[in-house]
Amino acid sequence: MQLHSTRLALALLGLAALILMIGMQSAAAQEAVEAAASAAPAAPAYDKGDISWMLVSTLLVLMMAVPGLALFYGGMVRAKNVLSVSMQVFVTFSVLSVLWAIYGYSIAFTGGNEFFGGFSRTFLAGMLDAAGNLKPAATFSKGVYIPEYLYAAFQMTFAGITACLIVGAFAERMKFSAVLLFMVLWFTFSYLPIAHMVWFWAGPDAYTDATAAEAAGKSAGFLFQKGALDFAGGTVVHINAGIAGLVGCLLVGKRKGYGTMAMAPHNVPFIMIGAALLWVGWFGFNAGSNLEANAFAAQVFINTFLATAAAVCGWTFAEWIFRRTPTMLGAASGAVAGLVAITPACGWVGPMGSLVIGALAGVVCLFAVTKLKSALGYDDSLDVFGVHCVGGILGAILTGVFNNPALGGTGIYDYVAGTWGFAGTFNQVISQLWGVGVTLLWSGIVSFICYKIVDLVIGLRASEEHETEGLDTVEHGERGYSL
Amino acid sequence: MQLHSTRLALALLGLAALILMIGMQSAAAQEAVEAAASAAPAAPAYDKGDISWMLVSTLLVLMMAVPGLALFYGGMVRAKNVLSVSMQVFVTFSVLSVLWAIYGYSIAFTGGNEFFGGFSRTFLAGMLDAAGNLKPAATFSKGVYIPEYLYAAFQMTFAGITACLIVGAFAERMKFSAVLLFMVLWFTFSYLPIAHMVWFWAGPDAYTDATAAEAAGKSAGFLFQKGALDFAGGTVVHINAGIAGLVGCLLVGKRKGYGTMAMAPHNVPFIMIGAALLWVGWFGFNAGSNLEANAFAAQVFINTFLATAAAVCGWTFAEWIFRRTPTMLGAASGAVAGLVAITPACGWVGPMGSLVIGALAGVVCLFAVTKLKSALGYDDSLDVFGVHCVGGILGAILTGVFNNPALGGTGIYDYVAGTWGFAGTFNQVISQLWGVGVTLLWSGIVSFICYKIVDLVIGLRASEEHETEGLDTVEHGERGYSL
Amino acid sequence: MQLHSTRLALALLGLAALILMIGMQSAAAQEAVEAAASAAPAAPAYDKGDISWMLVSTLLVLMMAVPGLALFYGGMVRAKNVLSVSMQVFVTFSVLSVLWAIYGYSIAFTGGNEFFGGFSRTFLAGMLDAAGNLKPAATFSKGVYIPEYLYAAFQMTFAGITACLIVGAFAERMKFSAVLLFMVLWFTFSYLPIAHMVWFWAGPDAYTDATAAEAAGKSAGFLFQKGALDFAGGTVVHINAGIAGLVGCLLVGKRKGYGTMAMAPHNVPFIMIGAALLWVGWFGFNAGSNLEANAFAAQVFINTFLATAAAVCGWTFAEWIFRRTPTMLGAASGAVAGLVAITPACGWVGPMGSLVIGALAGVVCLFAVTKLKSALGYDDSLDVFGVHCVGGILGAILTGVFNNPALGGTGIYDYVAGTWGFAGTFNQVISQLWGVGVTLLWSGIVSFICYKIVDLVIGLRASEEHETEGLDTVEHGERGYSL
Amino acid sequence: MKLITAIIKPFKLDDVRQAVADIGVQGITVTEVQGFGRQRGHTELYRGAEYRVDFLPKTKIELAVDDSIVEQVIEALSNVARTGKVGDGKVFVIGLEQTVRIRTGEMGVEAV
Amino acid sequence: MKLITAIIKPFKLDDVRQAVADIGVQGITVTEVQGFGRQRGHTELYRGAEYRVDFLPKTKIELAVDDSIVEQVIEALSNVARTGKVGDGKVFVIGLEQTVRIRTGEMGVEAV
Amino acid sequence: MKLITAIIKPFKLDDVRQAVADIGVQGITVTEVQGFGRQRGHTELYRGAEYRVDFLPKTKIELAVDDSIVEQVIEALSNVARTGKVGDGKVFVIGLEQTVRIRTGEMGVEAV
């Protein structure tokens, strides 16, 4: 294995160097070309309040991943694997950030077909105008822009954290080299296209009249066209990662001793810190997805807050009633479940709808990680499926329900007419199910193939001996604690 | 006890569901009605810089509570109670956030009498205008507004963290169910009225001329009318929580072995992290209380910063001189003491006044938790009284002193004349003492009654056996660490 | 020693009180005087977006120091010294914040000669106009200002964290009193003048025409005049602290048992948290150094992000290849190395240049802390020199290289002509080397003298017995953990 | 010389130490251990998993004492360590063939 | 009475406990220890430093049993603790001169 | 066979291990313990509270050795563990009635 990994690393490093050299050329070259082509205003008057908020939002999502998720997951495994899990999060996030700059952003967020974008922004090229000013990216308001670099940075953090979420499913037994290779493949063939399908569109300025709107609509991603509402990434992030996790833990197999040995979390306070930082950071995720600091951001914000609080209550009290005692791990898990479920909904519902979504998410995800999991018998180490996939599906569907203005929801904005409407609960839920179904299928199948490839090339699973000793010393030559 | 708790939980859950259902109806209904009634401009041009800052401030206060306070307190108890304390913070904060949305905000921040507000904003109703735009809430500048949802969210975090502070006083011995029930009662009957008394007013726009000002003045809360200055919550938050803590630890009694057994903090680095996050987050608390990102926010910010730094120095050097060695727990406590003391003052004094306030707070609170505490002999586990109440009183009084423009203070703004004046040190200190005295009395008495009720209904204290074993395994079925 | 320290503390405390009393007077007095003298607009229309971002940036840098650096360093030492190191960071930061307000800001950021500023802003005097409004400080755009209090607060955090960085070099063996005394001396005689040399200038408004520009140029700091580019503090912060660390660890000598005993980090997850918070907070450091939330801040932001991610990859993969396994400590160190190297460059290069700078920093610093360190044989406990000084020098030089517009860099702005130019790679690198060389010499020599003074006055090193027992119990009367 | 080993409830340590010191035993060595026995443990819940934790934290103390005071020591420590509830622990006595004080090289009863 | 002390691989603890319980041993005392022996440790890397960590985490279990079942207990625990790889550990048997149950004061075989 | 138990200062562990290895003792078992004895502890301060911490971190090492080398081992380990300051610790020697290597079932001197 040692040799394998080393060769892999060398290859990756060499490749990276090569690509970068090409990139720097092409970036410089393309800029001149692109500058002319861009349809958006040459030097828009950005609002500094928007920029301030989006800078903050971006760093908040970074904070969700590291240290947030790294701790949340790190605390949940046994002490002998704490570094292994944190390391997988830390390095996956870094590698994908680099790849995002090289080709990820371009494939996800430039025009192409309904499933994949193009290559015009590879190496982040073409984001400066001829005068060296930062070109704009669209928001959800006509005539309001943020610098495209900022949009690319914000979305970069989404790509990174989504992949990191998967780590929890096969924690404590997968080889580090296998994790990294899988992540690169999955990012390229699952994350990028699904982000494109759900989020890519021409921007509000294109919706000038009915004809233009139709044309614009057709240039958008596949699920965007289906009318699936996903404000901040319920499908792209949570369902996508959750199903990839389930497939992973099924393929890699159960941990040695699962079901017979105690596998208690080794550091519950770390879990608490992690969950709390996820809560805090998630405002960047959700209210940041509003892309501007207008008044509506406040609604997204309070929705996110209340859903989380309600989910903590939901999980904790349900646990108290049905499982004897309320636990810290439960409260922390409840917070995450609520955050997951409100993610697609946060910009489409009202505060009372958010309370209901949160409370339900707390109870449903508790059910998922207890009854459902033990019924199906898979070993999803840190419940990526039970919390992110189940919570994501619940949130996606309830978005369709509570979007209803009669339930305090916002309805949907018609950029041409300038009015708010509502598609009807049934129609909207159908749209939502399109989003859920396509994501489950696409990510499920792509994940399966990626795992199989990795298994063939370098093998997925650490040896039994290594698993017993713990991945920290074996794979990373370190111990978490010397107290 | 098990049965009791379970029944309690069930009841709470059922109640919550019921209330929400009603709420969703009423929220939808009221919106139409309220829209017309609102006196403020229909769709004010919010400044995105203000919104950006207030979003950040709100999440900073969240971060103070979780993970900040949960860690600060969690690290200070013995290892067997770390989850118990964190859990009390985490769940109290969540439960009160939900109740805040249901009735708390309305009672604290709508007009009513001098002590309680009304019910017009229950379920956060009435905060959207007929067109679905977010209605404005006043700031301290005429013609400057932030969305009311944002104001409500910001204030929600204040309510949550204030209650959480109390947890430290009776840590390591109170039952989880008792904590929650007490918190709900105390929040309703102490926090909400005191917030109303101190902070509720008609907003600056109402102060058009002398007559209008007088009328507006009479609609404000009781202590607001008394002229007590409290920029960010010295009375409402710290004195209020501190005295409730003192009453609590007296009623629940000392921890078993207190005074004879060593009860060293189990994880001092956690205390350091917690204190540092409190410091960072407190800028949301203090500079956020400015409600807009105008230049003055910078003064509030630097005041807060310097007072904290000075208090760290004050406590540390005093400890070095009088108690042999400077300790990490001391430096961390000093930071919190400084933050507490500058809270009421931060918008009314200058940077040099802040240095003095901070340095004094460090020394005085050290004295309070050593000499005063051992003289009086109560067991306030984590010194809620010694730091928050004593520091809060000190800060409240010194606000009256350093508000003096001759000492670099701001004086007080006359919204009608548009000029700054100063009430005179003596007068202002008297006003401050009104704030201190009323809060001590109100919260002290209400707390006493609430504890007694809880004691009658479910009992305050965990059994001796449970206390010895530690609340983590007994009440939450978990252990903090499996290293 | 006890007596010594106590006397020191007493003296410091008394001094502080005295100074403050004088300060309060002088502050009040000076304000009237200064108000007239100030050249900048009386009451500029600040952009609230700028203020919001700079408030956030300031608190982010605070978060880098505490808890970020305190944890990063705290986790890396042995358990018996965890509090000692955290405490040194916490208290150094606080003491220097107070001194910054008293005289630091004035000496660094007011006009004087090329090496030192003057005393007009001691006690933060003169920052309010006659009407009590906050006076402006310049940014890098003509006609754009932020309140000077805010600028002073932002820069305060830089001074504090820079000194704290040094702590890592002589960790686990230096007396607390010696650390504090050294810090005060070094701050005064190394940090303040170097900050003045690199950053002090008249501001963009002074560059109205060629003659004015020349005059303005001559009033700037020594290294500013040499044309050394340092966007966010590569020289002032990292080289400055790094060389002071090297001198320190050489003078204080190796830790007992260094090279023969295992000195593994006691808490690697803490290191991970620390590094991640440094990453998050560094956006305040770097993008905050842009001083406004204009579009360009987005470029600084994404540059910082990508360099860090690339450095994590660089260090991790290099370790994998050359040192057998990729480690968590390595990934964390890589992040910091990348952040250090991009610090001077972040506002002068493009994203692809940032990727290269980051990747190189990861590899070069790994080499520095392994080969270089073992070749030279010094005991820089936490590699302050290997990461901050080496990374800082690398970044400074590469700034000169990648500033080239042909490599995607920005070039340099000519405030008079309003155009962008480039000095030529060779010329620019020479300018950069001026910055590097002067900082190394100045800080190296000053540090040497300061350490010697401290050694004479109170002695640098803890006794062998104390070092063996661990500084936590001996110097602070506490233990980190009682698990 | 005998080596007395006692397994006791952790919170009794201070009392036991005092009690044996009163008899004149100057030194003891203490180890944190986990005990399985008649005393029941507790249940822990982590999401889907429920573990019976059978082991209980106990404290082991070891004292090397002269034969003459063995009975007295056992008596004293048993008395203070006793709560009367299950799980109070055990005392084991083993013969010591040799005892050395490292600092001085003293042996036997001189060494403790 | 004998005191049986076994040093085993930590992940074998549950099996061993079960095995001796099946023979009727009701109580055991467990300590986390570090073992040095023939089994090789691992190498740790921290930036510039590389440490050979020779000690390995082991679990020590102590059981006081009646003389009559000593052989049986050793047999049973050895069987389940054996993996056949180096590092499986040791069993030591020591004579117990006295045993007391603190709760009741019972002595000898009654006490365990 | 004898079981030698030594309580030493923690930072002496590496030296002691080396010293006994030089004599040919291949395996040892190490436990972190807390010692109370003549050596004084330190005082800890936590806000209002001041605790005298009497226990000191010590390291216990256990070695099963053949009777023939007992003296030699005690000699060697005492020499390197000695600092001459109070708190250096003790050595206890106990008779071993039986020794088994779990991996192979070997007994007695073969087992260590």
Ligand SMILES: Nc1ncnc2c1ncn2[C@@H]1O[C@H](COP(=O)(O)OP(=O)(O)O)[C@@H](O)[C@H]1O
């Ligand atoms: N046979 C034994 N050998 C070694 N240790 C034992 C034995 N029996 C009990 N112990 C230890 O004594 C502790 C208390 O024993 P237990 O049976 O729970 O209660 P009691 O001593 O009151 O009957 C156990 O937790 C275990 O550490």
Ligand SMILES: Nc1ncnc2c1ncn2[C@@H]1O[C@H](COP(=O)(O)OP(=O)(O)O)[C@@H](O)[C@H]1O
């Ligand atoms: N002579 C000894 N005295 C005390 N403990 C020993 C001795 N030899 C080995 N051990 C313990 O037994 C463990 C296993 O021994 P080792 O030599 O690694 O393998 P094995 O027992 O399979 O030959 C060691 O880690 C150590 O804890």
Ligand SMILES: Nc1ncnc2c1ncn2[C@@H]1O[C@H](COP(=O)(O)OP(=O)(O)O)[C@@H](O)[C@H]1O
């Ligand atoms: N009678 C005893 N029984 C068991 N352990 C002892 C005894 N006396 C001392 N010890 C252990 O030896 C250690 C050192 O003993 P101490 O009296 O401090 O110093 P010294 O051995 O140099 O006289 C103690 O910390 C304790 O762990």
